[in-house]
Amino acid sequence: MNDARPDVPLLFTPLKLRSIVARNRIVSSPMCQYASDDGGPGEWQLVNFGRFAMGGCGIVFGEESAVEARGRKTHHCAGIYRDSHIAAYRRITDFIKSLGAVPAIQLGHCGRRASQHGPLKDRATLTAADARDNLHPWQGIAPSPLPPTPGGAIPREMDLQDIRDTIAAWRDAALRAVDAGYDICEIHGAHGYLIHQFLSPVSNRRTDGYGGSVEARMRYALEVVDAVRAVWPQDRPLFFRTSAVEGAGGVWGIEETLALARALKAHGVDVIDCSSGGVGGDGPMPAVPRVPGFQAGYAREIRREIGIPTVAVGMITAASHAEAILREGNADLIALARGLMDNPNWPLHAARELGYPDPLELVHAREAQRLRLLEQHSREYPPGSAVAIPFGPAEQVGYSWTAGIAGDRDRR
Numbered sequence: 001m002n003d004a005r006p007d008v009p010l011l012f013t014p015l016k017l018r019s020i021v022a023r024n025r026i027v028s029s030p031m032c033q034y035a036s037d038d039g040g041p042g043e044w045q046l047v048n049f050g051r052f053a054m055g056g057c058g059i060v061f062g063e064e065s066a067v068e069a070r071g072r073k074t075h076h077c078a079g080i081y082r083d084s085h086i087a088a089y090r091r092i093t094d095f096i097k098s099l100g101a102v103p104a105i106q107l108g109h110c111g112r113r114a115s116q117h118g119p120l121k122d123r124a125t126l127t128a129a130d131a132r133d134n135l136h137p138w139q140g141i142a143p144s145p146l147p148p149t150p151g152g153a154i155p156r157e158m159d160l161q162d163i164r165d166t167i168a169a170w171r172d173a174a175l176r177a178v179d180a181g182y183d184i185c186e187i188h189g190a191h192g193y194l195i196h197q198f199l200s201p202v203s204n205r206r207t208d209g210y211g212g213s214v215e216a217r218m219r220y221a222l223e224v225v226d227a228v229r230a231v232w233p234q235d236r237p238l239f240f241r242t243s244a245v246e247g248a249g250g251v252w253g254i255e256e257t258l259a260l261a262r263a264l265k266a267h268g269v270d271v272i273d274c275s276s277g278g279v280g281g282d283g284p285m286p287a288v289p290r291v292p293g294f295q296a297g298y299a300r301e302i303r304r305e306i307g308i309p310t311v312a313v314g315m316i317t318a319a320s321h322a323e324a325i326l327r328e329g330n331a332d333l334i335a336l337a338r339g340l341m342d343n344p345n346w347p348l349h350a351a352r353e354l355g356y357p358d359p360l361e362l363v364h365a366r367e368a369q370r371l372r373l374l375e376q377h378s379r380e381y382p383p384g385s386a387v388a389i390p391f392g393p394a395e396q397v398g399y400s401w402t403a404g405i406a407g408d409r410d411r412r
Contacts, residue, residue: 023058025334030061055343056351060103062092065079108193185239200252246279261305
């Protein structure tokens with residue numbers, strides 16, 4: 001948790017995690033794109049994630065990438081379950097690095113949330129009728145045979161061989177991520193996906209060593225972490241995304257998350273990425289309101305209680321808000337998702353707002369050169385100053401700052 005100079009915004013102070021140094025504390029959060037071809041990325045991903053590096057983010061995550069084909073939510077979800085995927089991802093990571101950002105991957109498995117349409121079709125369950133469009137349904141797997149939503153498809157309960165196979169898939173995906181050039185790996189243990197399904201008593205009704213007590217329900221998560229950490233380079237950081245509290249009707253809360261975070265730290269996790277939701281039922285948990293910084297309090301509690309760096313994410317759109325969260329010791333990194341979709345140059349504008357000495361350091365020299373000219377012109381002609389626009393060698397017309405246009409010519 002690096003110290004910062006008081007005269008430099010903490011949001012723009014570099015952060016070292018193991019051997020990896022992020023140029024600032026702004027993270028492009030993982031965002032599913034539903035635009036992959038059999039798991040592999042294409043032009044959409046190159047442009048979409050590249051623009052966040054161009055805009056000045058310190059760390060650029062791709063999207064949740066499934067560790068095996070059946071671990072995708074939809075046929076168009078990303079994955080890194082084939083060696084043939086590596087070169088396509090390498091193209092993206094090389095580009096992100098060339099722009100000064102750190103490329104990061106989030107590895108995941110959807111478990112029982114499998115075999116769906118994407119959000120543009122309300123995540124409807126695939127049916128036999130969809131097979132005519134080559135969207136064949138498949139059965140998801142889960143710790144217990146419980147549907148993700150009332151009336152949803154019933155997953156197959158995982159046996160011990162399934163557990164071993166999926167852990168091996170996490171390991172193999174991490175190895176491919178190394179070859180693909182990623183410098184940060186995040187394990188997705190939130191949002192109602194497979195790891196979260198094991199953690200929650202709402203979705204885990206097992207009576208063997210992977211169910212029952214909170215320690216037993218944490219076992220799968222920790223075995224995944226051990227498998228990934230064993231092959232992920234020791235000089236590179238490992239993140240873990242957690243749902244600090246579950247969705248409406250859930251049970252898992254911050255006290256359980258603190259116990260998990262303590263164990264994750266002991267197993268080699270470097271950063272906890274603090275989200276929420278994904279599992280619900282008829283328990284007492286209320287819905288989490290979507291207000292600015294609604295998950296930052298979780299990042300604060302984990303950071304203070306466990307002494308591990310955290311990521312705050314969720315409706316953080318104002319630069320001053322992001323800086324305050326960091327300055328008050330509530331998190332070490334600030335992640336944006338939809339805010340960056342709305343404004344990919346958010347880091348550049350935040351740097352200007354917070355008084356960073358040279359905001360244009362954040363963008364490529366080709367862009368910075370032109371933007372410096374824009375600033376130069378603004379200094380040369382300050383608002384309200386007397387300006388005349390030439391219409392010919394001997395004709396000039398006064399410029400109106402109010403109208404933003406030259407005045408009418410004198411046609412006498």
